[in-house]
Amino acid sequence: MIKITPAKQLKGIIRVPGDKSLTHRALILGALAEGVVEITGFSQAKDCARTLYCLRQLGVQIKVDTHGKVVVLGKGLGGLVEPQQILFAGNSGTTLRLLAGVLSGQSFTSFLNGDASLRQRPMGRIVFPLRKMGACIQGRKGGTYPPLAITGKSLKPINHQLSVASAQAKSALLLAALYAPGWTEIKEPLPTRDHTEKMLKAWGAKIEWYAGKCGIEGLPHLKARPVFIPGDFSAAAFFIVAALIVPHSHLKIEGVGLNPTRRGLLEVLQAMGASIKVAELKETAGEMYGTIEVKSSSLRGISIGGEIIPRLIDEVPILAVAALFAEGITEIRGAAELKVKESNRLRALAKCLSRLGGQLEELPDGLRIHGGYPLQSALCSGYGDHRLVMSLAIAGLRIKGGIKVTHPELTEISFPGFWDLLAELRCE
Numbered sequence: 001m002i003k004i005t006p007a008k009q010l011k012g013i014i015r016v017p018g019d020k021s022l023t024h025r026a027l028i029l030g031a032l033a034e035g036v037v038e039i040t041g042f043s044q045a046k047d048c049a050r051t052l053y054c055l056r057q058l059g060v061q062i063k064v065d066t067h068g069k070v071v072v073l074g075k076g077l078g079g080l081v082e083p084q085q086i087l088f089a090g091n092s093g094t095t096l097r098l099l100a101g102v103l104s105g106q107s108f109t110s111f112l113n114g115d116a117s118l119r120q121r122p123m124g125r126i127v128f129p130l131r132k133m134g135a136c137i138q139g140r141k142g143g144t145y146p147p148l149a150i151t152g153k154s155l156k157p158i159n160h161q162l163s164v165a166s167a168q169a170k171s172a173l174l175l176a177a178l179y180a181p182g183w184t185e186i187k188e189p190l191p192t193r194d195h196t197e198k199m200l201k202a203w204g205a206k207i208e209w210y211a212g213k214c215g216i217e218g219l220p221h222l223k224a225r226p227v228f229i230p231g232d233f234s235a236a237a238f239f240i241v242a243a244l245i246v247p248h249s250h251l252k253i254e255g256v257g258l259n260p261t262r263r264g265l266l267e268v269l270q271a272m273g274a275s276i277k278v279a280e281l282k283e284t285a286g287e288m289y290g291t292i293e294v295k296s297s298s299l300r301g302i303s304i305g306g307e308i309i310p311r312l313i314d315e316v317p318i319l320a321v322a323a324l325f326a327e328g329i330t331e332i333r334g335a336a337e338l339k340v341k342e343s344n345r346l347r348a349l350a351k352c353l354s355r356l357g358g359q360l361e362e363l364p365d366g367l368r369i370h371g372g373y374p375l376q377s378a379l380c381s382g383y384g385d386h387r388l389v390m391s392l393a394i395a396g397l398r399i400k401g402g403i404k405v406t407h408p409e410l411t412e413i414s415f416p417g418f419w420d421l422l423a424e425l426r427c428e
Helices: 020-032 046-057 093-103 124-132 167-177 195-202 233-245 264-271 306-311 313-324 336-340 345-355 386-396 408-413 418-425
Strands: 002-004 011-014 036-040 061-064 070-073 109-113 136-139 145-151 159-161 183-187 207-210 213-217 250-257 275-284 287-295 328-332 359-363 366-371 403-405
Touching: 002 386, 011 418, 020 036, 020 046, 020 070, 020 093, 020 167, 020 195, 046 061, 046 093, 046 408, 093 109, 093 124, 093 145, 093 167, 124 136, 124 167, 167 183, 167 195, 167 213, 195 207, 233 250, 233 264, 233 275, 233 287, 233 313, 233 386, 233 418, 264 275, 264 306, 264 313, 306 313, 313 328, 313 336, 313 345, 313 366, 313 386, 336 345, 345 359, 345 366, 345 386, 386 403, 386 408, 386 418, 408 418
Parallel strands: 011 250, 159 183
Antiparallel strands: 002 403, 036 070, 061 070, 109 145, 136 145, 183 213, 207 213, 250 287, 275 287, 328 366, 359 366
């Protein structure tokens, strides 16, 4: 348990850990590439450590130095070996789903499992299209929940419409398509983050994508190249909102990833009246990054939904906290995907924020939050969800008497060093 007390002001220039999504993908594609891949800016999050662990079980040599640089000795598309034990993904849905795509095209059998939370997350969205490609996958409830048993097969290309807007599902199929001779095409109901597409193109795959559709030619030769990973926007989001709601605050967050498919929260907060500036833009392998400058602001409620939701799906918990301190009503719709994250985030958010005195309603696909009401000190559970724990911590910065949050160690799943960084910025 940890107690968060009100902050008078937040000031400073900071950097956040490397992007978790890019780290997963750099490790996996590095393993499948031909040559040596050097990764700088590697995320030390526990989720990324699970991907690293699983790849080592598949015979990939990965070296981590004391400065956090990672070197992957690529084995090519056909170089993985049958693991001697179950591949345990922990809490990481990205690890399990993306590796399921890779393992579907191997010449051996493997088993994927996760912790109690991950075993409740739906896998039908990847299992059914992978079976269409020829993969043999078994699992609980017809293969819709882990653990999964995957017997690799010769795969064939498909033309597939995703049932949900999910970057993990899309990426799993793109990785499987590397093993399918011919052209695979994937359509999605709404555009999702495109890190996998950008990285595949940079490493030599023949791939095309535009809003709602992407296609890839199978059996490429992926050429190893150095990877620089910018700061994780989803990690920066907590401090962006913290600076907005704590009076007299002024933060600069340097080197943050600003991929357009990830920065939906910035657009929403600016529409709510936030003082946010983006500067010093640079590009690495198609990925934009730069400095975000934030000053405390008076926010107003707005309605949020449609195509922007996949571009801020991980940031909905901290967006809900911002809405508590905005004048008027904020309505978030089209976010039913949050019901099948590490927790049922919609329900958990409604319970947590109501416990703090927040006035809000859980909707079938979102939340309606009445902002501007006084909040109260409370003991809150993070429901085993790292993003809820961090969102509650940020809310506590503005609550008289502070709040207590259980299981602060959960932040290590995605944001190692969160508590130290938060303490560093406080001006008492």
